[in-house]
Amino acid sequence: MKRLKQYLLTMAGVTVLSSGSLMAQYLVGGTDFVFISSDAILSTDVAYQPWNSLANFGDGSNANTSGAVILADGNDSWNFDFTVPAPEITAIELWTRVGALTDNGMQDFSVSFFDGNDLLMGTETGSAALTASWQTFATSQSYVGAASFVVNFTSNFGQSTAAEVNELRFATPTAVPEPSGALMVGLAGVVLLLRRSRRALAA
Numbered sequence: 001m002k003r004l005k006q007y008l009l010t011m012a013g014v015t016v017l018s019s020g021s022l023m024a025q026y027l028v029g030g031t032d033f034v035f036i037s038s039d040a041i042l043s044t045d046v047a048y049q050p051w052n053s054l055a056n057f058g059d060g061s062n063a064n065t066s067g068a069v070i071l072a073d074g075n076d077s078w079n080f081d082f083t084v085p086a087p088e089i090t091a092i093e094l095w096t097r098v099g100a101l102t103d104n105g106m107q108d109f110s111v112s113f114f115d116g117n118d119l120l121m122g123t124e125t126g127s128a129a130l131t132a133s134w135q136t137f138a139t140s141q142s143y144v145g146a147a148s149f150v151v152n153f154t155s156n157f158g159q160s161t162a163a164e165v166n167e168l169r170f171a172t173p174t175a176v177p178e179p180s181g182a183l184m185v186g187l188a189g190v191v192l193l194l195r196r197s198r199r200a201l202a203a
């Protein structure tokens with residue numbers, strides 16, 4: 001059985017907005033969630049220092065100088081535990097680290113969401129490309145009230161002993177303000193005035 005690497009964060013201060021919008025806001029590490037602990041083993045390769053840090057995986061920065069290089073200790077699976085502020089999660093976004101001597105960018109992954117009773121709500125899977133850009137993976141269902149989740153990287157593009165990933169974030173719907181009643185009345189008045197003006201011109 002593969003040894004699991006755990007990475008624990010808590011999240012706070014997130015504004016939960018109503019759903020139903022096509023727009024999204026992002027839950028960003030360092031602001032919306034805070035690194036607590038991990039038992040993953042980091043690379044000691046000098047080429048990857050000093051940004052090789054478990055906390056860098058969820059620090060809100062996708063810069064290569066804020067990438068995390070995570071060793072699997074001979075295994076090829078990495079697990080990360082998080083706690084969530086119970087927003088509605090509709091997409092997972094990952095930034096694969098690209099560069100250095102060997103590209104070990106993470107590739108296949110899964111994310112399992114759990115409710116407040118640690119019951120599994122569902123598992124999402126995806127396969128990332130080796131590219132330095134945000135890659136969005138829409139979830140197959142909307143996770144409302146998720147209390148925790150586990151990210152598991154199962155493969156990468158290079159050596160089987162490391163997974164390189166700069167950043168993780170999540171998308172949650174953002175409310176789009178609807179026109180207020182007063183504004184609608186105001187617009188109706190403008191339309192009425194325009195019609196009257198046209199009539200006056202036509203007369």
Ligand SMILES: [Ca+2]
Pocket residue numbers: 056057058059060061062063066067068166167
């Ligand atoms: Ca980072």
